[in-house]
Amino acid sequence: MFGKSFQIFLFIIVSIIFTSCSDTSDGDGAYVYNPAWVTITVPSTNPYTLDKELVHLTGGAFISDGWSRCCSGSPSDTGVTVTWRNATTGASAQATQYVQYGSFLGTPYIKSHSWAADIPLVMGSNSISVTAYDPEYSDTANITVIREADTTPPYVIYIRPNDQSTGISVSPYISASFNENLNCDSVQADTLTVQDEFGVFATGTLSCSNQVLSFDLLQELAFDTLYTVTIKAGIKDLVDLNMSDDYQWSFTTSTPY
Structure with a gap:
């Protein structure tokens, strides 16, 4: 019982201190x-x-x-x-x-x-x-x-996996974030592709939401393999300004244990 009463007492004291510290003086020593x-x-x-x-x-x-x-x-x-x-x-x-x-x-x-x-x-x-x-x-x-009027075409500001990264899972999350919302109607099935070093394309589903393109793999990638991700030119923002050049980055998957 004493412990509970002591806690309540301390809480009241600290509350008063907090309240006093948050007030400001009016110059005459009185708090407002x-x-x-x-x-x-x-x-x-x-x-x-x-x-x-x-x-x-x-x-x-x-x-x-x-x-x-x-x-x-x-x-x-x-x-x-x-x-x-x-x-x-x-x-x-x-x-x-x-x-x-x-x-x-x-x-x-x-x-x-x-x-x-x-x-x-x-x-x-x-x-x-x-x-x-x-x-x-x-x-x-x-x-x-x-x-002001938008005069800047969409461009990539963040990618996953990182460019030239190694040891990446064979089931990675592959995505690109842009500087602004995209016109998702301008995105086609082949707007973003994932291709290995032998020219074989990975199979997956491309989705577009606001500023992000995401590629969901339908099967695992190969181990210890270099992959290149390409976003094709032509993707548009909401005022129909389009990305004029392809955007590419690469990563290498992990070796099997």
Whole structure:
């Protein structure tokens, strides 16, 4: 019984300390209320210019000092709601939230709280606001995102397996990620091929989703063999700009045990 009471006492003391530390002084030694707040950390410039149909925003949000609903331990129980609104288009929605929890005397608390949102844009200037609110207070951050015409063809930014890698499984995950969403209607069955050093093509199924091409093998590759992956020119983005040159990389499978 004494141990439980002592834990409760310590928790109350630490809660008071946390609350005091999160307040700010008004200059006369008296503490004033420090409300919930929200930040936009990506993009880091305001205004921000890009040539895509979506902008990816991320940031942080924190709970009001006096609102204690949070911290049940559930990832969705952040205690604060984060929403975005594009005033230019009138579109709005909730942001996706992420939390990291700590624990003090068995009681969970939020160590960090971040949010993310992919927001559709129109050409020209887009006035976007992000609001965090709980039953006590709300706070809003604003950013202007300027969408310009897309003049950049799609290009590969990430591949699996890595180029010139060795010791790769004979059942590898083969994929290519692009800098932007693809027009998947421009993808044909032979847009991506996997060919061994003897000229034999691997059999598999090609799929396209957003920015990623994936090749699912129908049978294992050969051991200790060099394979070359080729993405043919002509694949398009959402405004029909096409990749003008083939893209290739290679890898070597592992030796049998």
